[in-house]
Amino acid sequence: MIRIIKATMMENQRGWYLLYCKGKEEVRALTNLKNQGIDSFFPTMKVEKVVRKKLTCVDVVIFPNYLFVEIDAQTANFNSIRSTRGVIDFVKCGANYTKVPTSLITELKSKQLLRDKAPNETSLFNHGDKVVIQDGAFKGIEAIYQCKDGLERSILLINLINKTAEMSIANAEIKNKPEA
Structure with a gap:
Protein backbone atom coordinates (compact mmCIF):
# COMPACT_ATOMS: atom_id res chain seq x y z
CA MET A 1 0.00 0.00 0.00
CA ALA A 118 -3.77 8.45 -42.44
CA PRO A 119 -3.09 8.67 -46.17
CA ASN A 120 -2.10 12.14 -47.26
CA GLU A 121 -5.14 13.67 -48.89
CA THR A 122 -4.13 17.32 -48.66
CA SER A 123 -3.81 19.29 -51.86
CA LEU A 124 -2.86 22.78 -52.93
CA PHE A 125 -6.17 23.05 -54.79
CA ASN A 126 -9.70 21.79 -54.20
CA HIS A 127 -12.09 20.38 -56.80
CA GLY A 128 -13.79 23.30 -58.58
CA ASP A 129 -11.18 25.96 -57.72
CA LYS A 130 -10.60 28.54 -60.42
CA VAL A 131 -6.92 28.60 -61.39
CA VAL A 132 -4.74 30.44 -63.89
CA ILE A 133 -2.07 28.67 -65.96
CA GLN A 134 1.25 30.43 -65.37
CA ASP A 135 3.54 28.88 -67.98
CA GLY A 136 3.60 26.91 -71.19
CA ALA A 137 1.41 27.10 -74.29
CA PHE A 138 -1.72 27.92 -72.28
CA LYS A 139 -0.16 30.71 -70.18
CA GLY A 140 -2.77 33.18 -68.86
CA ILE A 141 -5.78 30.93 -69.52
CA GLU A 142 -8.27 30.39 -66.70
CA ALA A 143 -9.21 26.82 -65.85
CA ILE A 144 -11.10 24.82 -63.23
CA TYR A 145 -9.14 22.39 -61.05
CA GLN A 146 -10.48 18.82 -61.17
CA CYS A 147 -8.05 16.49 -59.38
CA LYS A 148 -4.45 15.39 -58.91
CA ASP A 149 -2.76 13.46 -61.67
CA GLY A 150 0.19 12.00 -59.77
CA LEU A 151 2.59 14.05 -57.64
CA GLU A 152 3.63 16.55 -60.28
CA ARG A 153 0.52 17.14 -62.40
CA SER A 154 -3.14 18.10 -62.09
CA ILE A 155 -6.18 17.68 -64.34
CA LEU A 156 -7.88 20.94 -65.29
CA LEU A 157 -10.98 21.84 -67.30
CA ILE A 158 -10.15 24.47 -69.91
CA ASN A 159 -12.64 26.29 -72.11
CA LEU A 160 -11.11 26.53 -75.61
CA ILE A 161 -13.17 27.88 -78.50
CA ASN A 162 -16.46 27.33 -76.63
CA LYS A 163 -15.59 23.70 -75.94
CA THR A 164 -14.54 22.40 -72.53
CA ALA A 165 -11.46 20.19 -72.65
CA GLU A 166 -9.83 18.23 -69.86
CA MET A 167 -6.03 18.33 -69.76
CA SER A 168 -3.15 17.45 -67.48
CA ILE A 169 -0.89 20.37 -66.49
CA ALA A 170 2.21 20.50 -64.25
CA ASN A 171 1.41 21.78 -60.75
CA ALA A 172 4.20 24.34 -60.97
CA GLU A 173 2.41 25.94 -63.93
CA ILE A 174 -0.86 26.77 -62.14
CA LYS A 175 -1.93 29.03 -59.27
CA ASN A 176 -5.23 30.04 -57.66
CA LYS A 177 -7.10 32.75 -59.51
CA PRO A 178 -7.25 35.89 -57.40
CA GLU A 179 -10.74 36.86 -56.27
CA ALA A 180 -12.06 39.95 -58.11
Missing part, protein backbone atom coordinates in the same frame (compact mmCIF):
# COMPACT_ATOMS: atom_id res chain seq x y z
CA ILE A 2 2.81 2.39 0.88
CA ARG A 3 4.60 1.58 -2.40
CA ILE A 4 1.47 2.44 -4.40
CA ILE A 5 1.14 5.79 -2.64
CA LYS A 6 4.84 6.57 -3.21
CA ALA A 7 4.56 5.60 -6.88
CA THR A 8 1.50 7.84 -7.26
CA MET A 9 3.32 10.72 -5.58
CA MET A 10 6.30 10.22 -7.89
CA GLU A 11 4.04 10.25 -10.96
CA ASN A 12 2.35 13.45 -9.80
CA GLN A 13 5.69 15.24 -9.59
CA ARG A 14 6.41 14.55 -13.25
CA GLY A 15 4.97 17.06 -15.65
CA TRP A 16 5.26 18.58 -19.09
CA TYR A 17 7.01 21.92 -19.46
CA LEU A 18 7.46 24.23 -22.42
CA LEU A 19 10.90 25.08 -23.83
CA TYR A 20 11.77 27.87 -26.25
CA CYS A 21 14.28 26.72 -28.89
CA LYS A 22 16.55 28.42 -31.38
CA GLY A 23 15.06 28.99 -34.83
CA LYS A 24 14.55 25.74 -36.75
CA GLU A 25 16.54 23.77 -34.16
CA GLU A 26 13.68 21.83 -32.59
CA VAL A 27 15.01 18.53 -33.98
CA ARG A 28 18.51 19.26 -32.68
CA ALA A 29 17.14 20.10 -29.22
CA LEU A 30 14.92 16.98 -29.28
CA THR A 31 17.88 14.74 -30.15
CA ASN A 32 20.14 16.24 -27.47
CA LEU A 33 17.41 15.99 -24.82
CA LYS A 34 16.75 12.34 -25.72
CA ASN A 35 20.50 11.70 -25.34
CA GLN A 36 20.12 13.01 -21.75
CA GLY A 37 17.19 10.62 -21.16
CA ILE A 38 14.56 13.39 -21.20
CA ASP A 39 11.24 12.66 -22.89
CA SER A 40 10.47 15.50 -25.32
CA PHE A 41 7.97 16.16 -28.08
CA PHE A 42 7.00 18.70 -30.72
CA PRO A 43 3.97 18.15 -32.94
CA THR A 44 4.28 18.27 -36.72
CA MET A 45 1.91 17.97 -39.64
CA LYS A 46 2.36 16.99 -43.27
CA VAL A 47 1.85 19.80 -45.77
CA GLU A 48 1.91 19.55 -49.54
CA LYS A 49 4.23 22.15 -51.12
CA VAL A 50 5.72 22.82 -54.51
CA VAL A 51 9.50 22.40 -54.12
CA ARG A 52 11.67 22.73 -57.23
CA LYS A 53 8.57 22.49 -59.43
CA LYS A 54 7.50 19.22 -57.80
CA LEU A 55 4.63 18.68 -55.39
CA THR A 56 6.04 17.07 -52.25
CA CYS A 57 4.87 16.35 -48.71
CA VAL A 58 6.88 18.16 -46.05
CA ASP A 59 6.70 17.83 -42.27
CA VAL A 60 6.05 21.25 -40.75
CA VAL A 61 6.37 22.06 -37.05
CA ILE A 62 2.99 23.17 -35.68
CA PHE A 63 4.54 25.36 -32.95
CA PRO A 64 7.82 26.66 -34.41
CA ASN A 65 10.62 27.18 -31.85
CA TYR A 66 8.74 25.37 -29.05
CA LEU A 67 9.32 21.95 -27.54
CA PHE A 68 7.52 20.07 -24.77
CA VAL A 69 9.61 18.16 -22.18
CA GLU A 70 8.45 15.76 -19.48
CA ILE A 71 10.51 16.10 -16.31
CA ASP A 72 10.28 15.68 -12.57
CA ALA A 73 10.41 19.21 -11.15
CA GLN A 74 11.94 17.95 -7.88
CA THR A 75 14.91 16.07 -9.37
CA ALA A 76 15.45 17.58 -12.85
CA ASN A 77 18.53 19.64 -13.57
CA PHE A 78 16.93 22.73 -15.11
CA ASN A 79 20.34 24.29 -15.86
CA SER A 80 21.39 21.22 -17.85
CA ILE A 81 18.17 21.32 -19.86
CA ARG A 82 18.49 25.07 -20.50
CA SER A 83 22.07 24.66 -21.71
CA THR A 84 21.17 21.85 -24.13
CA ARG A 85 22.15 22.62 -27.74
CA GLY A 86 19.20 24.09 -29.62
CA VAL A 87 17.40 25.23 -26.43
CA ILE A 88 17.22 28.89 -25.41
CA ASP A 89 15.26 28.64 -22.13
CA PHE A 90 12.12 27.45 -20.42
CA VAL A 91 9.00 29.49 -21.11
CA LYS A 92 8.09 31.23 -17.86
CA CYS A 93 5.13 33.10 -16.47
CA GLY A 94 6.76 35.49 -14.03
CA ALA A 95 9.23 33.43 -12.02
CA ASN A 96 7.39 30.12 -12.59
CA TYR A 97 8.08 27.66 -15.37
CA THR A 98 5.10 27.13 -17.68
CA LYS A 99 3.59 23.72 -16.98
CA VAL A 100 1.53 22.17 -19.79
CA PRO A 101 -1.44 19.92 -18.96
CA THR A 102 -0.71 16.25 -19.60
CA SER A 103 -4.12 15.91 -21.26
CA LEU A 104 -3.06 18.43 -23.93
CA ILE A 105 0.15 16.53 -24.68
CA THR A 106 -1.76 13.23 -24.82
CA GLU A 107 -4.25 14.74 -27.27
CA LEU A 108 -1.50 16.27 -29.46
CA LYS A 109 0.36 12.95 -29.57
CA SER A 110 -2.76 10.95 -30.46
CA LYS A 111 -3.73 13.41 -33.22
CA GLN A 112 -0.18 13.31 -34.58
CA LEU A 113 -0.31 9.51 -34.62
CA LEU A 114 -3.62 9.57 -36.53
CA ARG A 115 -2.25 12.11 -39.06
CA ASP A 116 0.89 10.05 -39.61
CA LYS A 117 -1.12 6.84 -40.20
